[in-house]
Amino acid sequence: MTERAKKYASSTDVARLAGVSQSAxxxxxxxxxxxxxxxxxxxxxxxxxxxxxxxxxxxxxxxxRSNLVAIVIGGMYNPFYAAVxxxxxxxxxxxxxQVLLVHADSGHSLDAAIPKLASYRVDAIVSALxxxxxRSADELARFxxxxxxxxxxxxxxxxxxxxxxxxGAARALADLMLTRGGRRFGCISGPTASPASDxxxxxxxxxxxxxxxxxxxxxxxxFRYEGGREAALRLFAAPRHPDALFCxxxxxxxxxxxxxxxxxxxxxxxxxxVAGFDDIPSAAWGAYELTxxxxxxxxxxxxxxxxxxxxxxxxxPVGDVAVDVPARLIERRTTQREPx
Amino acid sequence: MTERAKKYASSTDVARLAGVSQSAxxxxxxxxxxxxxxxxxxxxxxxxxxxxxxxxxxxxxxxxRSNLVAIVIGGMYNPFYAAVxxxxxxxxxxxxxQVLLVHADSGHSLDAAIPKLASYRVDAIVSALxxxxxRSADELARFxxxxxxxxxxxxxxxxxxxxxxxxGAARALADLMLTRGGRRFGCISGPTASPASDxxxxxxxxxxxxxxxxxxxxxxxxFRYEGGREAALRLFAAPRHPDALFCxxxxxxxxxxxxxxxxxxxxxxxxxxVAGFDDIPSAAWGAYELTxxxxxxxxxxxxxxxxxxxxxxxxxPVGDVAVDVPARLIERRTTQREPx
DNA sequence: TTGTAGGCGTTATCAA
DNA sequence: TTGATAACGCCTACAA
Numbered sequence: 001m002t003e004r005a006k007k008y009a010s011s012t013d014v015a016r017l018a019g020v021s022q023s024a025x026x027x028x029x030x031x032x033x034x035x036x037x038x039x040x041x042x043x044x045x046x047x048x049x050x051x052x053x054x055x056x057x058x059x060x061x062x063x064x065r066s067n068l069v070a071i072v073i074g075g076m077y078n079p080f081y082a083a084v085x086x087x088x089x090x091x092x093x094x095x096x097x098q099v100l101l102v103h104a105d106s107g108h109s110l111d112a113a114i115p116k117l118a119s120y121r122v123d124a125i126v127s128a129l130x131x132x133x134x135r136s137a138d139e140l141a142r143f144x145x146x147x148x149x150x151x152x153x154x155x156x157x158x159x160x161x162x163x164x165x166x167x168g169a170a171r172a173l174a175d176l177m178l179t180r181g182g183r184r185f186g187c188i189s190g191p192t193a194s195p196a197s198d199x200x201x202x203x204x205x206x207x208x209x210x211x212x213x214x215x216x217x218x219x220x221x222x223f224r225y226e227g228g229r230e231a232a233l234r235l236f237a238a239p240r241h242p243d244a245l246f247c248x249x250x251x252x253x254x255x256x257x258x259x260x261x262x263x264x265x266x267x268x269x270x271x272x273x274v275a276g277f278d279d280i281p282s283a284a285w286g287a288y289e290l291t292x293x294x295x296x297x298x299x300x301x302x303x304x305x306x307x308x309x310x311x312x313x314x315x316x317p318v319g320d321v322a323v324d325v326p327a328r329l330i331e332r333r334t335t336q337r338e339p340x
Numbered sequence: 341m342t343e344r345a346k347k348y349a350s351s352t353d354v355a356r357l358a359g360v361s362q363s364a365x366x367x368x369x370x371x372x373x374x375x376x377x378x379x380x381x382x383x384x385x386x387x388x389x390x391x392x393x394x395x396x397x398x399x400x401x402x403x404x405r406s407n408l409v410a411i412v413i414g415g416m417y418n419p420f421y422a423a424v425x426x427x428x429x430x431x432x433x434x435x436x437x438q439v440l441l442v443h444a445d446s447g448h449s450l451d452a453a454i455p456k457l458a459s460y461r462v463d464a465i466v467s468a469l470x471x472x473x474x475r476s477a478d479e480l481a482r483f484x485x486x487x488x489x490x491x492x493x494x495x496x497x498x499x500x501x502x503x504x505x506x507x508g509a510a511r512a513l514a515d516l517m518l519t520r521g522g523r524r525f526g527c528i529s530g531p532t533a534s535p536a537s538d539x540x541x542x543x544x545x546x547x548x549x550x551x552x553x554x555x556x557x558x559x560x561x562x563f564r565y566e567g568g569r570e571a572a573l574r575l576f577a578a579p580r581h582p583d584a585l586f587c588x589x590x591x592x593x594x595x596x597x598x599x600x601x602x603x604x605x606x607x608x609x610x611x612x613x614v615a616g617f618d619d620i621p622s623a624a625w626g627a628y629e630l631t632x633x634x635x636x637x638x639x640x641x642x643x644x645x646x647x648x649x650x651x652x653x654x655x656x657p658v659g660d661v662a663v664d665v666p667a668r669l670i671e672r673r674t675t676q677r678e679p680x
Numbered sequence: 681t682t683g684t685a686g687g688c689g690t691t692a693t694c695a696a
Numbered sequence: 697t698t699g700a701t702a703a704c705g706c707c708t709a710c711a712a
Contacts, residue, residue, distance in 0.1 A: 007404050007484060008461065010705055021683045026707060036681060051482055053458040057406075058706035060397050061688040064347050071441070077621070082422040089443040093453075098460060101411070101441040103429040113433075118393040120438060121348065142391055144347060225621060258626030281417070281565060286598030287627035350689055361699045366691065376697060398690030401704040 009050035018046035029054050060121060069308065070100040070122045072110060074129050078223060078251060079280040080297060084128055084150065087301040095305065097123070107133055118143045124308050126150060133193075146311035146318060148304045152195050153322065160321035162304045166199035166277075167206070169293045169327035173246060173275055174207025176291075176329065180337050182244030182273060187218045188231045188256060190248045194223075197248040200277060204246050217242060221252050228252025232259035236266070243272050250276035250283045250292055257288055257334065274334045277327075289333035300325050349390035358386035369394050400461060409648065410440040410462045412450060414469050418563060418591060419620040420637060424468055424490065427641040435645065437463070447473055458483045464648050466490060473533075486651035486658060488644045492535045493662065500661035502644045506539035506617075507546070509633045509667035513586060513615055514547025516631075516669070520677050522584030522613060527558045528571045528596060530588045534563075537588040540617060544586050557582060561592050568592025572599035576606070583612050590616035590623045590632055597628055597674065614674045617667075629673035640665050 011025040018025070020039055027033040028043040035043075046052075060066045069092050076082045089099050100122055104110040110129060117125060125140065128150040140147050141158040149161040177185070187204055190197030205216055219235045221227030228247055232255065235242065247253035253276030260266040260274070268274055276283060279294040303323045311318045351365040358365070360379055367373040368383040375383075386392075400406045409432050416422045429439050440462055444450040450469060457465060465480065468490040480487050481498040489501040517525070527544055530537030545556055559575045561567030568587055572595065575581065587593035593616030600606040600614070608614050616623060619634040643663045651658045 008458075008705095012705070022705085023683065023707080024681090026705095027682090030707085034681065039681080051484065053455060053483065055401075055461055055705060056459040057397055057400050057461060058688075058704080061395075061401075061690090061705090062707060064688090066397075076416075076422045076426045077419070079417070079419065079422070082416045082419070085441075086416045086443060089441055093443060098456065099441040101425075101429055101439040103426060103433060115393060116438065118348075119396045121395055121397060143393065144391065225625065229626075254625065262626040282622060285565065285594065286569075286602040348689095352689075362689085363691085363699060363701095364697090366689095367698090370691085374697060379697080395689060398688080398704075401689090401706090402691055404704085 008055065009047075009052040011052070011054065013050055014043060014046045014052045017050065018042040026054075064121070066121045066123055067097050068100050068120060068122045069097045070102055070117045070120075070125045072102045072104050072113065072125060072127045072129050074103065074105040075223065076103075078249065078278070079282070080250075080278040080295065081128060083280075084297050084301060087298060088126060088128070088304070091301060091305045092308075095309070104129060107136055110136055111139060114140060114143065118145065124148070124311055126304060126308070127152070141319070144317070146308065148307050150300065150304060155320050155322055157317045158319040160307050160319050160323075162300050162307070162323045162325065163196075164295045164300065164325045164327045166196055166327070167203035169277070169329070170200045170203030170246070171207035171210075172329060173293070174204050174211070174213075176331070176335060177244040177246070177273055177275070178208075178211050178213070180244075180269075180273060180335055184240070184242045184244070185213065185216050186235050186242030186245045187216060188228055188235065188245065188247040188252050189218060189220050190223045190252075192220065194248075197223075200246075200248045223249050223251060225251045225255040228255030229259040229263075230255075232256035233263060236260065236264055241272075245272055245274045247274065247276045250278040250280045250290060252276070253290055253292070253334075254282060254288055257290070269334050269337045273337055279330055283330075284332070291332045291335040292330050293327040294330050295327055296325055348395065349387075349392045351392070351394065353390055354383060354386045354392045357390065358382040366394075404461070406461045406463055407437050408440050408460060408462045409437045409464045409466065410442055410457045410460075411466045412442045412444050412453065412469050414443065414445040415563065416443075418589065418618070419622070420590075420618040420635065421468060423620075424637050424641060427638060428466060428468070428644070431641060431645045432648075435649070444469060447476055450476055451479060454480060454483065458485065464488070464651055466644060466648070467492070481659070484657070486648065488647050490640065490644060495660050495662055497657045498659040500647050500659050500663075502640050502647070502663045502665065503536075504635045504640065504665045504667045506536055506667070507543035509617070509669070510540045510543030510586070511547035511550075512669060513633070514544050514551070514553075516671070516675060517584040517586070517613055517615070518548075518551050518553070520584075520609075520613060520675055524580065524582045524584070525553065525556050526575050526582030526585045527556060528561050528568055528575065528585065528587040528592050529558060530561065530563045530592075532560065534588075537563075540586075540588045563589050563591060565591045565595040568595030569599040569603075570595075572596035573603060576600065576604055581612075585612055585614045587614065587616045590618040590620045590630060592616070593630055593632070593674075594622060594628055597630070609674050609677045613677055619670055623670075624672070631672045631675040632670050633667040634670050635667055636665055 015022040124146040132152045137154040147159040189201045219231040221231040276292040283290040355362040464486045472492045477494040487499040529541045559571040561571040616632040623630040
């Protein structure tokens with residue numbers, strides 16, 4: 001009856017066929033086992049015949065560890081996050097974990113996903129989501145699952161964060177643009193409620209203020225190329241437009257550049273300087289050569305993995321760690337301008 | 341002793357605290373249950389106190405279904421595959437599945453990952469890997485796990501495939517380039533042993549041959565921007581270079597365009613026409629406006645999901661299905677040329 | 681070295 | 697409506 005649904009052979013099946021006990025089978029597959037050559041070969045023969053693969057599921061019940069780590073992510077359209085996801089996956093696989101991928105594009109869908117993850121008994125969660133609110137973080141903490149928040153500075157007893165120094169970087173960019181002769185400044189930020197974008201905008205504003213500039217025109221977009229393009233068109237509709245534009249990520253910056261050059265007939269960097277954030281591969285492409293900040297994704301992932309490793313061996317909560325990775329300015333052509 | 345390792349409360353814990361039987365707890369969490377209001381509230385109260393989340397792990401043992409679907413992928417640097425991964429993830433989540441993400445960048449690492457997946461008792465596997473060999477496919481079939489191969493036309497009893505019509509598309513492109521006045525043809529293909537790239541090259545060659553053109557200079561690259569750029573530099577080192585260049589994917593085409601324009605001072609499309617394959621977002625960017633083929637990732641994913649759904653309800657093998665999705669030509673600026 | 685027995689956290693069955 | 701009981705597949709004593 002239930003035979004029909006049965007897909008995998010069990011160790012009991014193998015034992016029966018091999019004419020040994022179930023524990024003999026179990027021992028055959030345990031690294032430091034004490035099994036006679038004879039038993040072992042009988043078992044392996046039967047196992048091959050039945051295509052037996054030991055199941056890890058019962059082990060999860062016994063040990064309370066699944067070796068499953070969930071990665072919650074939204075916006076893989078951004079190559080920076082695609083690369084981060086790939087690095088996490090490789091790193092976790094190398095450490096003997098499996099990755100449970102969860103897509104969430106809003107705080108709401110995140111909340112919906114959490115109980116599922118708890119039901120699968122994941123060992124830890126990585127949130128590479130720009131929208132982890134403190135409230136969601138508290139919700140997460142209730143499940144007593146270690147969490148690493150990537151690029152969103154929330155933390156509590158169970159939640160740690162790995163961020164890059166958005167404020168400092170954006171401030172440094174303000175300096176650079178002033179040095180390069182910028183006079184009127186503009187900024188295209190990400191969606192409201194994106195902490196990373198907020199920090200970048202705030203840092204830019206501070207950097208300008210420190211040099212006595214208070215004027216800053218801004219537009220909001222959605223972190224995508226098209227959004228950046230349209231935001232630039234809006235921002236540059238007025239006759240007295242900026243001559244230095246900071247975009248909260250590279251994709252929007254590339255869209256803005258194309259808007260300026262192709263739709264508005266402006267030269268970059270001669271008429272308008274542009275800078276982005278992330279250093280995605282296309283920022284370096286010959287058609288753009290965009291000045292940007294390298295978010296050191298590799299190092300950020302490594303830091304996150306280190307936190308997870310600690311969490312895996314600890315018995316209690318190991319949250320409240322905050323790692324800040326500096327961003328490195330990569331100056332390319334889009335800000336290379338002789339001061340007027 | 342083992343208390344220390346115990347992280348989650350079990351239904352037995354809840355039952356004890358609530359003063360009811362374990363089955364009562366189980367029923368409380370079962371949708372169509374018959375529990376008295378009184379019992380239910382006692383249970384929920386105790387559960388809240390203990391932060392209880394029912395575990396899905398035992399259910400996997402009982403039902404032989406994990407609701408886990410593995411996605412094996414390599415090369416998320418290509419936005420086309422990043423988008424495919426995202427669509428798969430969303431689609432599977434909507435269908436009540438969870439996604440196990442596996443990164444594999446070679447046939448070898450794929451082989452290494454398979455037994456792990458079998459141990460986690462995944463219900464199905466999606467291979468979005470350009471390197472699934474028939475041998476690997478047979479290996480997969482041994483585990484009796486339904487497999488959908490994305491863009492690689494292998495199949496057997498347990499393996500189905502969803503591909504796009506690479507040959508037909510590339511042949512149509514040859515026609516177009518001839519119509520636009522192409523005289524000398526070049527092609528930058530992907531790594532050897534990539535079936536998709538092989539088919540595209542073969543189709544292009546066939547299309548040319550049908551119009552009496554046998555000459556075709558080729559170079560091989562790695563599907564990435566930089567690789568395309570370098571391959572173009574090699575291909576155009578000779579004095580008599582192509583005036584029509586087909587690249588096996590968009591990323592390489594964009595690299596080739598920048599090589600032609602910026603390193604070699606050639607005009608695209610006036611001096612050289614260029615076309616790619618995939619229709620990734622950056623192909624449409626203002627700086628390039630690349631002619632390409634839209635691989636309908638959305639539809640391909642939907643077809644794959646449909647196969648998986650069938651597999652989920654069937655009892656035996658459901659492989660050997662082959663779906664072919666047509667590719668649609670998107671002609672943009674890089675082939676817009678007046679015939680000489 | 682082997683086999684027997686108990687338990688991990690659920691669900692399903694059956695009797696109360 | 698409830699509670700006891702037997703699985704599911706494996707691991708770990710413990711006894712033979």
